[in-house]
Amino acid sequence: MITSRHFYVKSHAVTTPEIHMNDLPGSAGRLDVVARCINAAFWRSYGIREDVVFHTILHGPPEPPVYIRLEGTRLRKVSPDERNIAIFIRKALERMRQGKEVESTPGIFVSRTHFGQLLKEYRDRDLYMLDEEGEPFEHVRMGEKPFFFLGDNMDLEEEEKELLEEYGATPISLGSASYLSSHCITVLNWLMDRINNGNIF
Numbered sequence: 001m002i003t004s005r006h007f008y009v010k011s012h013a014v015t016t017p018e019i020h021m022n023d024l025p026g027s028a029g030r031l032d033v034v035a036r037c038i039n040a041a042f043w044r045s046y047g048i049r050e051d052v053v054f055h056t057i058l059h060g061p062p063e064p065p066v067y068i069r070l071e072g073t074r075l076r077k078v079s080p081d082e083r084n085i086a087i088f089i090r091k092a093l094e095r096m097r098q099g100k101e102v103e104s105t106p107g108i109f110v111s112r113t114h115f116g117q118l119l120k121e122y123r124d125r126d127l128y129m130l131d132e133e134g135e136p137f138e139h140v141r142m143g144e145k146p147f148f149f150l151g152d153n154m155d156l157e158e159e160e161k162e163l164l165e166e167y168g169a170t171p172i173s174l175g176s177a178s179y180l181s182s183h184c185i186t187v188l189n190w191l192m193d194r195i196n197n198g199n200i201f
Contacts, residue, residue: 002051002144002146002192002195003051004051004145005148006052006054006122006125006146006147006148007037007053007055007150007185007188008055008118009033009037009055009056009151009152010057010059010115010151010152010154011034011057011152012029012060012153012154013029013034013089014028014058014062015059015060015061015062015065015066015093016062017091017094019089019093021083024082024083024086028086029060029061031086031089032082033152033153033181033182034058034085035082035089036082036182038054038085039080039081039085039182040186040189041054041070042054042072042075042080043080049072049189050072051072052072053069053070053071055067055068055070056068057113057115057118065112066111066112067110067111067112067114067118068089068109069108069109070107071109072107074107075106076106077105077106078105078107078108091104091105091108092104092105092108096110096111096112098112099112116163119167124145125145125146126142126143126146126170127147127149127164127168128147128149128169128172129149129169129170130148130149130174132173132178134170134173135170135172135173136175137172137173140170142192142195148185148188150181150184152181153181174187
């Protein structure tokens with residue numbers, strides 16, 4: 001039984017609250033990708049998945065990294081459209097404080113945590129790295145506390161992959177084709193729902 005599920009998407013989005021809401025794919029550094037991934041992670045037809053935690057680290061200018069975490073049990077007033085999600089990310093960037101984590105709005109936390117610190121904090125979870133050449137998902141015995149790692153419109157850096165491997169992450173594949181990160185999250189949610197229902201394959 002999968003008790004909770006975590007997703008991490010590396011982002012190249014900007015780290016300033018000066019975000020042009022009409023240009024999320026361009027001047028905001030593909031913030032639209034992060035917004036779509038958040039949508040895929042949490043929303044069903046009738047409400048939010050409370051068993052999901054979504055993580056991203058923004059690596060864009062002017063002051064990376066910025067770590068943002070969204071917790072399904074605490075999220076309030078966030079709508080599933082990209083613009084609304086981007087507004088809440090902007091609020092997180094506006095309310096960030098050096099040296100400590102801040103809950104910018106209910107269920108959304110922001111800090112200067114970097115990737116290595118994130119892995120150290122969650123090293124007790126079952127870590128999986130999405131990779132087209134990894135072990136086919138159907139051959140993997142999924143742990144009860146899965147934590148999936150993906151890139152945005154670009155792949156994870158080799159150093160990040162090596163660090164994940166050091167922490168024992170399993171490379172897994174959804175197939176040989178390259179899918180959008182948001183689509184991968186949708187498929188993973190579907191597969192884990194089937195695992196919990198006892199009828200995955």
